[in-house]
Amino acid sequence: MKDIFQEFKKATLRKHLAIGFSAFAFALGVNAFLFSTDTGIKMQASAVEAVGKKTEVTADMSVVQSIAGTDRANIRLDRSMQKVKEIEVTAIANPEAVVFGEVDKAGAITSQDIAVTSNVPGVTLIKILFAEPTDIPAGSVIATLAFKRLTSTPTVINLSSPRATTADGVYELTSQGGEVQ
Numbered sequence: 001m002k003d004i005f006q007e008f009k010k011a012t013l014r015k016h017l018a019i020g021f022s023a024f025a026f027a028l029g030v031n032a033f034l035f036s037t038d039t040g041i042k043m044q045a046s047a048v049e050a051v052g053k054k055t056e057v058t059a060d061m062s063v064v065q066s067i068a069g070t071d072r073a074n075i076r077l078d079r080s081m082q083k084v085k086e087i088e089v090t091a092i093a094n095p096e097a098v099v100f101g102e103v104d105k106a107g108a109i110t111s112q113d114i115a116v117t118s119n120v121p122g123v124t125l126i127k128i129l130f131a132e133p134t135d136i137p138a139g140s141v142i143a144t145l146a147f148k149r150l151t152s153t154p155t156v157i158n159l160s161s162p163r164a165t166t167a168d169g170v171y172e173l174t175s176q177g178g179e180v181q
Contacts, residue, residue: 061089061162063145063178071148073157073180074106074141075126083133083167088126089175090160091145095122097155098180101146114143133167147180154181 034040060079066072075089091100103114103126112134118125128142136142149155158177163170 059176060173061159062176063091063157063159063180065178065180066144068181071101071146073145073147073178075143075145075159076139076141077136078138078176080136080138081164081166082135084136084164085130085133085167086165087128087142087162088165089162091124091126091157092160093122093147093157094155097149097151097153098122098157099148099150100124101148104144104146106141106144112142149180154179156180 034043058078060077062076062078064074064076066074075091077087093100099121103116103124105112105114112131113129115127115129116124117127124145126143126145145157147157156177156179159175162173162175164173165171
């Protein structure tokens with residue numbers, strides 16, 4: 001087996017300097033390419049734009065309290081959708097702070113039926129059914145969730161596993177919870 005350290009000790013100073021100089025020349029060449037050529041400057045600009053660019057992304061669906069102090073929260077669709085047949089979502093909250101009640105129709109969205117298929121403490125599975133494919137504009141309230149607060153501190157209601165069934169297929173949606181007071 002080869003002993004690398006012995007070979008390193010046997011190498012001459014000249015060989016070590018040649019390797020060091022080659023590495024320095026390579027680094028200098030890369031530096032010159034990046035800072036003095038048009039292609040290098042474009043690469044830098046792309047990297048800065050990619051790192052420095054911040055875009056705010058909104059969720060597809062969110063929970064918004066109707067009016068602070070009331071025991072009603074709106075489930076709002078924050079993006080428009082076309083040909084919706086069914087929307088399914090699970091509302092989740094701390095069962096020691098909130099008890100869910102009825103889920104009602106809301107807003108200008110018509111021809112819908114709401115089915116609550118599961119209602120255990122802190123978890124409610126909601127299905128919003130449409131008789132025919134319906135277009136829903138962004139910002140529409142699709143249901144109103146009644147709840148009872150068990151504490152005086154603000155509590156968060158989250159949405160989990162939102163899914164929309166449209167004429168084109170089934171889509172998983174993003175969601176954002178909301179604080180209720």
